[in-house]
Each structure stands twice: as C-alpha cells, then as structure tokens.
Amino acid sequence: MSRNKPLTKEQETELISILKKRFEKNSSRHPNLDWKIVEEKLIHQPEKLWSINEMEVSGGEPDVVYLDENLSIYFVDCSPESPKERRSLAYDYEGQTSRKEHQPKNNVIDLAKSMKINLLTEQDYRALQKVVIVDQKTSSWLETPENIRGLGGAIFGDYRYGSVFIYHNGAQSYYAARGFRGKVKLSEF
Known part of the structure; x- marks a missing residue:
C-alpha cells in the first residue's frame, strides 16, 4: 500500500477509471445514482480518493453502496472475500500485543x-450483505461496541447457509481467513 504518499494525477485518473467501470458493472448496488x-x-x-486507493490496492474492490436510509454515498469494500492484504490481524493493538507467542x-x-x-459496523x-x-469463505472483523471490547472480545461477521452471522472472538485472535472491510463516506461540498 502507498502509505501517506499523495496520488499522482496518473494514479488518480487510473483509479477513477477502475471505480467507474466497477460502478457501471454493479449498478444494483447504487440504483438511480449518476x-x-x-x-x-x-x-x-x-484525501478520500487516497483512502479509496488504499482500499483498492489491498484487494477491497471498493464500490458505492448505500448503507443508510439517507442514501449517503459510501465507498465500501465489496470484494467477494475479505481483502487479502488485510487478513491475519488482531482486532486492536492491545489484542495484538497481548499475545506472547506468534504475535x-x-x-x-x-x-x-x-x-x-x-x-464497518454490524448494521x-x-x-x-x-x-x-x-x-x-472468509470473515471480517467489525467495529466492536465498547462494552464487548472492554471484556476482551471483538465481533466479526460472515455469510453461511444463506444467512449473515455475527460472532465474537478474543481481540487477540487472528486467522488467515479473517480480515476487515472498510468504508469511506463522500462528503457534501
């Protein structure tokens, strides 16, 4: 990932082209949006374009999805499985450093x-989904409510048997098939 280096004009143009193709190919994710x-x-x-690029280069396949009733424009990781470059991670720093072996x-x-x-929140x-x-085949860590995190846990979700499941695990846990999905909200200007 590019890590805090501004995108060049060429990178911006290329990313916008990728996003436009994905947007047009998946119009059901954002009906009636031009x-x-x-x-x-x-x-x-x-700055939002930079973040969306970070999502793209880490395998997230970001696209516009409506996540709320206000029809706010969000770019969300829509890759079929959790982004490959964002797997095998503990939930937070405390969870990461609490592991004495195999951190x-x-x-x-x-x-x-x-x-x-x-x-992404559970909602x-x-x-x-x-x-x-x-x-x-994978799962994704989700923003965990403070009361759960305060007890040492964190939540994640996946899709199995035709249903969305939300589970819990210790925040120090990590698995090759668990990553995380993110979102970037485009502001009004």
Missing part, C-alpha cells in the same frame, strides 16, 4: 486508521 455526481465528489476530495504483524484498528477508513455489514453477498 456516476458524474460521484466523480465530482471524488475530484473535490483527494500478528498488525491489527485492524491501526491499519484502518493508517488507511483513513472506518470499519453496515448487514446492509452490505443485502446488496452483495460477501465472506462466504
């Missing part, structure tokens, strides 16, 4: 922060 509106917002928010290389919270993206994850089924 690409020109999205593109204009992207052009005026280069994971990183954690979800710090990596998401470095990418300037937000984790977001359920909304995403209504638009595109994901995580049939």
Whole structure:
C-alpha cells in the first residue's frame, strides 16, 4: 500500500477509471445514482480518493453502496472475500500485543486508521450483505461496541447457509481467513 504518499494525477485518473467501470458493472448496488455526481465528489476530495486507493490496492474492490436510509454515498469494500492484504490481524493493538507467542504483524484498528477508513459496523455489514453477498469463505472483523471490547472480545461477521452471522472472538485472535472491510463516506461540498 502507498502509505501517506499523495496520488499522482496518473494514479488518480487510473483509479477513477477502475471505480467507474466497477460502478457501471454493479449498478444494483447504487440504483438511480449518476456516476458524474460521484466523480465530482471524488475530484473535490483527494484525501478520500487516497483512502479509496488504499482500499483498492489491498484487494477491497471498493464500490458505492448505500448503507443508510439517507442514501449517503459510501465507498465500501465489496470484494467477494475479505481483502487479502488485510487478513491475519488482531482486532486492536492491545489484542495484538497481548499475545506472547506468534504475535500478528498488525491489527485492524491501526491499519484502518493508517488507511483513513472506518470499519464497518454490524448494521453496515448487514446492509452490505443485502446488496452483495460477501465472506462466504472468509470473515471480517467489525467495529466492536465498547462494552464487548472492554471484556476482551471483538465481533466479526460472515455469510453461511444463506444467512449473515455475527460472532465474537478474543481481540487477540487472528486467522488467515479473517480480515476487515472498510468504508469511506463522500462528503457534501
């Protein structure tokens, strides 16, 4: 991943082209939305474009998805399985460092922060699954409520047997098939 280096004009143009093709190919994810509106917002928010690029280069296949009733424009990781470059991570730094042996290389919270993206909440994850089924072989860490995290746990979700499942695990746990999905909200300007 590019890590805090601004995108060049060529990179911006290439990314916008990729996003436009994905947007047009998957119109059911964002009915009645014109690409020109999205593109204009992207052009005026280069910091958001940078974050979306981080999602793209780590395997997230970001696309526009409506996650709320306000029809806010979010770019969300829509890859069929959790993004490959964002797997085998503990939930947060405390969970990561609490492992004395076989410590994971990183954690979800710090990596998401470095990418300037937000984790999906349980509500977001359920909304995403209504638009595109994901995580049939993998799972994704989700933003965990403080009361659960305070007791040492963290939540994650997947899709099995035609249903969305939300589970819990210790925050120090990590698996080759568990990653995380993020979102970037485009602002009004």
